[in-house]
Amino acid sequence: MKILALNGSFRKNGNTEILLKQALMGAESEGAEVEILRLTDYKIEPCRGCGLCLFRENVCQVQGDDVSFIFSKVDGCEGVILGAPCYFLELTAVVKQLIDRCWILGHKIGKIKKPAAVIIPYATRGWTPYVSVQSNLLLTLMGLMKINEITVCTQGISEVVLDQEAMDLAFSLGKEIAVAIKKKDFTYKGEAGLCPSCHDWLVRILKDQETVECPTCGVRGKLIFVDGKISMKFEEKAWADARFRPDVQYNHFTYHIAPSKDYFLRTKEERKTLTQKYREYLRKEGE
Amino acid sequence: MNKYIVKLRYYPGDPLEDIREKDLKGFESEYGVNISYEKIENRVMKDGLLMERTLDKHIEDVSQEVITLSSGKEDSFSGCIVALYKKYRCPRTPYSLMGSNEAGQKIAKKLMEMHGGW
Numbered sequence: 354m355k356i357l358a359l360n361g362s363f364r365k366n367g368n369t370e371i372l373l374k375q376a377l378m379g380a381e382s383e384g385a386e387v388e389i390l391r392l393t394d395y396k397i398e399p400c401r402g403c404g405l406c407l408f409r410e411n412v413c414q415v416q417g418d419d420v421s422f423i424f425s426k427v428d429g430c431e432g433v434i435l436g437a438p439c440y441f442l443e444l445t446a447v448v449k450q451l452i453d454r455c456w457i458l459g460h461k462i463g464k465i466k467k468p469a470a471v472i473i474p475y476a477t478r479g480w481t482p483y484v485s486v487q488s489n490l491l492l493t494l495m496g497l498m499k500i501n502e503i504t505v506c507t508q509g510i511s512e513v514v515l516d517q518e519a520m521d522l523a524f525s526l527g528k529e530i531a532v533a534i535k536k537k538d539f540t541y542k543g544e545a546g547l548c549p550s551c552h553d554w555l556v557r558i559l560k561d562q563e564t565v566e567c568p569t570c571g572v573r574g575k576l577i578f579v580d581g582k583i584s585m586k587f588e589e590k591a592w593a594d595a596r597f598r599p600d601v602q603y604n605h606f607t608y609h610i611a612p613s614k615d616y617f618l619r620t621k622e623e624r625k626t627l628t629q630k631y632r633e634y635l636r637k638e639g640e
Numbered sequence: 641m642n643k644y645i646v647k648l649r650y651y652p653g654d655p656l657e658d659i660r661e662k663d664l665k666g667f668e669s670e671y672g673v674n675i676s677y678e679k680i681e682n683r684v685m686k687d688g689l690l691m692e693r694t695l696d697k698h699i700e701d702v703s704q705e706v707i708t709l710s711s712g713k714e715d716s717f718s719g720c721i722v723a724l725y726k727k728y729r730c731p732r733t734p735y736s737l738m739g740s741n742e743a744g745q746k747i748a749k750k751l752m753e754m755h756g757g758w
Binding site for chain 2: 408560561573590594599600601603604605607608609611612613614615616
């Protein structure tokens with residue numbers, strides 16, 4: 354049983370790394386073999402948006418960076434712990450950089466299922482609204498299922514070691530992942546959240562001002578009050594539309610993305626004419 | 641004369657509920673517009689999923705349901721589009737209005753921004 358920690362923090366022996374290592378120690382106590390990758394040690398080029406990977410399986414225009422290596426490491430383990438700090442309302446840029454490169458995994462979304470956990474250190478309470486969106490997205494795109502997540506309020510480098518409760522939580526989280534793998538029980542064990550699927554607390558109000566949506570899952574429902582508490586009510590059939598269901602993903606690729614090739618080809622001449630002025634405008638030398 | 645014509649192309653999984661001709665007839669009489677409906681089905685069941693290879697097909701040939709709405713009156717046309725968007729949600733791709741005339745497409749796109757297609 355191999356558990357991989359992905360560290361989205363640049364800082365060596367910073368709070369994220371310490372918490373991840375603590376979680377790996379927990380996993381080891383359950384018999385896991387462990388490994389940690391600091392994502393910023395690897396070259397992760399930005400996605401070029403060329404679309405090649407969407408139309409031809411496993412083909413990426415970006416050559417010579419380490420993204421395939423990182424994905425192969427995820428492929429080669431049985432569970433993942435993702436750690437990344439939150440500086441400005443969301444996770445670090447390297448996490449987003451990796452999310453954008455997940456297009457190449459599009460052909461196998463929904464096919465692999467492994468458990469994952471998330472650790473997010475942050476400094477100021479209230480500055481973390483989008484962290485779960487990003488972590489949920491990265492894990493889902495890599496074929497992983499989140500079974501728990503912890504956020505830890507801590508600030509200066511390595512200060513988290515002073516917070517024994519946080520350290521214990523991280524250790525337990527590591528154990529939890531290992532136990533989940535052993536029992537093949539990938540059910541969610543964390544705080545419920547508003548969305549029963551991704552367990553986030555975020556909600557998007559649609560412009561009709563009647564409908565709300567989980568921004569990650571794309572499932573629509575109504576905002577309701579139960580005993581004075583805000584809740585989201587989803588019709589059972591709404592779940593058929595959850596963004597990361599294998600059939601929904603399949604339809605998205607098959608009907609929203611693949612036929613765009615036809616549109617792209619048939620508008621080629623028109624685009625060529627209309628884009629000419631933009632090719633010339635503010636053109637830099639050598640371009 | 642039908643000044644406004646729009647084709648709303650819903651691909652598998654796009655409509656929030658089944659598109660039924662009976663419901664479309666209801667909209668047609670409620671808003672005084674013309675509606676026609678075409679269903680193209682090329683999917684086959686494989687590994688528990690309805691599958692289709694669409695990569696090298698023309699957009700008009702892949703599985704889809706096309707609601708064609710036409711009217712000479714802008715308010716009836718717009719009202720019916722909003723009703724369709726509310727029932728089925730907006731079509732979802734940049735090419736989902738292909739085949740519309742310019743006047744119809746302009747209204748349909750504007751209403752998408754207001755009714756959930758963003």
